[in-house]
Amino acid sequence: MQTYIVKQGDTLYSIASRFGTSYQAIATANELNPEQGLVVGQAVVIPIYGQFYTVQSGDSLYSIGQKFGISASELANINQISLYQPLSVGIQLYIPEVTNKEIEVLAYIEPTGGTVSETLENAARKHSRNLTYLAPFSYRVTREGSLIAPPLNQFASIANENEAELTLVVSNLEEGAFSAELGRIILTNEQVQNRLLDQIITTANEVGYVEVHFDLEFLPPENKQDYRDFLVKATERLHQEGLLVSTALAPKSSAEQTGEWYEAHDYGDHGEIVDFVVLMTYEWGYSGGPAMAVSPIGPVRDVIEYALTEMPANKIMLGQNLYGYDWTLPYVPGGDYAKALSPQQAIDLARENNQAILYDEEAQAPYYFYQDNEGNRHEVWFEDARSIQAKFDLIKEKNLRGIAYWKLGLSFPQNWLLLEDQFTIRKRNAL
Numbered sequence: 445m446q447t448y449i450v451k452q453g454d455t456l457y458s459i460a461s462r463f464g465t466s467y468q469a470i471a472t473a474n475e476l477n478p479e480q481g482l483v484v485g486q487a488v489v490i491p492i493y494g495q496f497y498t499v500q501s502g503d504s505l506y507s508i509g510q511k512f513g514i515s516a517s518e519l520a521n522i523n524q525i526s527l528y529q530p531l532s533v534g535i536q537l538y539i540p541e542v543t544n545k546e547i548e549v550l551a552y553i554e555p556t557g558g559t560v561s562e563t564l565e566n567a568a569r570k571h572s573r574n575l576t577y578l579a580p581f582s583y584r585v586t587r588e589g590s591l592i593a594p595p596l597n598q599f600a601s602i603a604n605e606n607e608a609e610l611t612l613v614v615s616n617l618e619e620g621a622f623s624a625e626l627g628r629i630i631l632t633n634e635q636v637q638n639r640l641l642d643q644i645i646t647t648a649n650e651v652g653y654v655e656v657h658f659d660l661e662f663l664p665p666e667n668k669q670d671y672r673d674f675l676v677k678a679t680e681r682l683h684q685e686g687l688l689v690s691t692a693l694a695p696k697s698s699a700e701q702t703g704e705w706y707e708a709h710d711y712g713d714h715g716e717i718v719d720f721v722v723l724m725t726y727e728w729g730y731s732g733g734p735a736m737a738v739s740p741i742g743p744v745r746d747v748i749e750y751a752l753t754e755m756p757a758n759k760i761m762l763g764q765n766l767y768g769y770d771w772t773l774p775y776v777p778g779g780d781y782a783k784a785l786s787p788q789q790a791i792d793l794a795r796e797n798n799q800a801i802l803y804d805e806e807a808q809a810p811y812y813f814y815q816d817n818e819g820n821r822h823e824v825w826f827e828d829a830r831s832i833q834a835k836f837d838l839i840k841e842k843n844l845r846g847i848a849y850w851k852l853g854l855s856f857p858q859n860w861l862l863l864e865d866q867f868t869i870r871k872r873n874a875l
Contacts, residue, residue, distance in 0.1 A: 445865040446490035447829040447858075449803075450482045463490045475788065475857045483794045485801030485810070487829040489861045494540045499531045513542045546868040547839065548576040548846035550611065550722065550761060553599070553853065555580070560597040567852040568599060572606035574863055576870050577655060579611035581851065583647070584618065587629055589639030591647060600652050607871040611690075612644060612653040615660065622661040624704070630660065631670035641681050648687055654872070655688040657722070665707035672713040679717050688719045695725050695763075697746040699754075715755020722848040723747055726765040731781040735771040735823040737809035739764065741834045748842055761848040764835055766856050768826025786854035790826035801828075808834040829858040836866055846870075 448459060456467035456478055471478045473491040482488070497508060505516035505527065520527040523537050531537075553568055555561070572578055580599055584592040591614070603610050616627040629636055644656055658678070663671060679689045691714050694705045701707075714721050725744045729736040744762070751760055768790050769782035785793070790810075794801055797814035804811060811825045839847060847863075863869075 445861055446492055446495040447833065447862075448488050448490055449830075450484055450486040450488060452484055454482055454484075456482065459488065459490070463492055463496075465490060465492055473857065473861055475855065481795065483791055483799075483801055485803065485812070486791055486794075487801075487810070487858060489829050489858045491861065494538060496536045497539050499533055499535050499537065501533050503531055503533075505531065508537065508539075512539050514539065541865075544866060544868045545840055545843075546870050547844070548720075548761065548870045548872075549574060549863070549867075550577040550579055550846070550848040551575050552579045552581045552613070552849065552851040554582075554851050555595045555597075558595060560595050560599075561853075564853045565597060565599075565602070568602045571852060571860060572602050572608045574860060574869050575603075575606070575608040576846070576872060577611040578603045578608045579613050579657060582613040582615040582617060582659060583644075584615055585626065585630055585640060587626060587636070589630075589633075589636035589643070591640070591643045593647070596651070604652070609654040609872050610652055611655045611657050612648055612651075613657045613659055614640075614644065616663075624662050624664050627660050627663040627708075628667055628670075631663070631667045631674050637674060637677065641678060644682070645685050645687075648685070653687070655690060655719075656682055657690045657692065659692040661692070661694070662704050663708035665704070668708045668710055668713075671708055672710060672717070675714065675717045679719075689717075690720045690722060690761075691718050692722045692724055692763075693751075695723055695727075695743070695747040697743070697750045699750075711751055711754035715751075715759055718759075720759045720761055720845055721751075721755070722761045722763050723751060724763045724850075726763055726850065729769060729825050731769060731784065734775040735769070735773070735782070735825060737804065737807040737811070737825050737831075738768060738827070739831075739835070740804075740807035740809060741831075741838070742806065744835065745838060748838060748844070752842065757843045758845050760842075760844045761846050762835060762839055762844055763848050763850060764832070765827065766849050766851060766854045766859065768824060770822055770824045773821040773823055785824075785826065786856060787826050787828060787858070788855040790824055793824065803830065827856060827859070829862060832856075832859045832862060836862060840866075 460467040469491050474488050505519050509516045509519050580594050616623050618626045682689050693709045696706050725747050726739040729738040767784050771782040794812050799812045799814045801810050801812050809831045810828045814822050
């Protein structure tokens with residue numbers, strides 16, 4: 445696969461001609477309407493075997509080979525150049541397909557309004573072939589320890605048809621928000637815990653879940669040890685039933701990080717006790733905050749590097765957003781929330797407002813500005829092929845277990861093209 449950044453004057457036809465493919469193939473792969481113009485700065489994935497790399501200052505066959513997992517001599521042979529001749533900046537080298545790293549992929553899917561929309565069900569059908577785990581969000585815990593199930597519709601059969609496993613997500617959501625008090629009750633009341641674990645096991649057997657995922661957020665800091673004790677108890681009980689156990693962890697970059705989201709989540713404890721963790725490495729740019737990249741690569745890397753000091757790489761799933769935000773400027777604390785939108789919607793919005801897409805090299809994320817019909821200025825940050833590639837490169841570099849997406853139902857075809865091209869997805873029930 446080749447990622448190409450649209451330039452002024454480009455069309456699907458001219459890009460297809462450049463890479464020796466058809467405009468229909470590019471349009472289909474990227475879910476583009478051939479009748480619509482492209483947006484300058486838009487990242488398009490070209491569905492070809494292998495890819496081309498443009499030589500940068502300081503590059504050598506060895507350094508390029510290291511980047512793509514191929515030997516310098518093989519690169520020289522394929523491109524019919526001398527192994528010892530210096531490379532000219534700007535020339536293109538062909539990079540063949542290399543052996544894919546095997547990873548696990550989890551995707552949350554969140555029905556709202558008490559029903560599963562056709563869009564969500566279609567997303568599950570479309571993407572479950574690239575998932576290890578499909579995770580309906582979420583089973584809510586009552587203060588008595590009972591479970592309130594989300595609507596599931598055909599999720600179990602969809603997962604089964606695609607050799608994906610169902611994940612039972614347990615949360616301390618109450619009246620639409622994470623409840624610190626409910627979390628405290630779950631972690632400290634033995635009777636509630638026993639009833640909860642009984643119900644989890646019964647539900648797992650009835651529905652066909654193979655993995656239980658605890659997403660307990662905004663817990664009181666004084667309950668950190670209680671969370672550890674609960675996980676020890678829950679993991680021992682659930683393992684006896686043949687169930688895997690995982691947790692969602694707030695994105696910490698040190699053990700001393702303070703704040704209601706972080707302090708009760710001890711990376712060392714979770715890494716020791718559960719089978720794997722999902723690091724929620726997104727929401728630096730969030731709907732109620734100032735405009736910025738949702739998952740800038742620097743802070744994401746900081747979280748991963750800290751996590752690796754507390755647990756092995758094969759227990760870490762990098763969390764990844766499948767959305768962006770549209771902020772109305774200027775940002776006012778407590779003012780209007782930013783509007784969430786999919787990467788495809790962000791590109792459409794740029795086209796409608798005749799705006800070129802910019803790219804922040806430090807954050808490794810696309811963005812742009814526009815003015816609406818009422819004269820309000822907006823700032824949009826989202827994800828594209830380049831930003832997701834930066835995360836994929838980090839997974840490979842750190843040899844992580846895999847990636848976990850929040851959440852299905854938002855169109856981002858370039859992500860799935862590159863995921864399938866660069867990784868082999870582990871299918872646990874196919875082992």
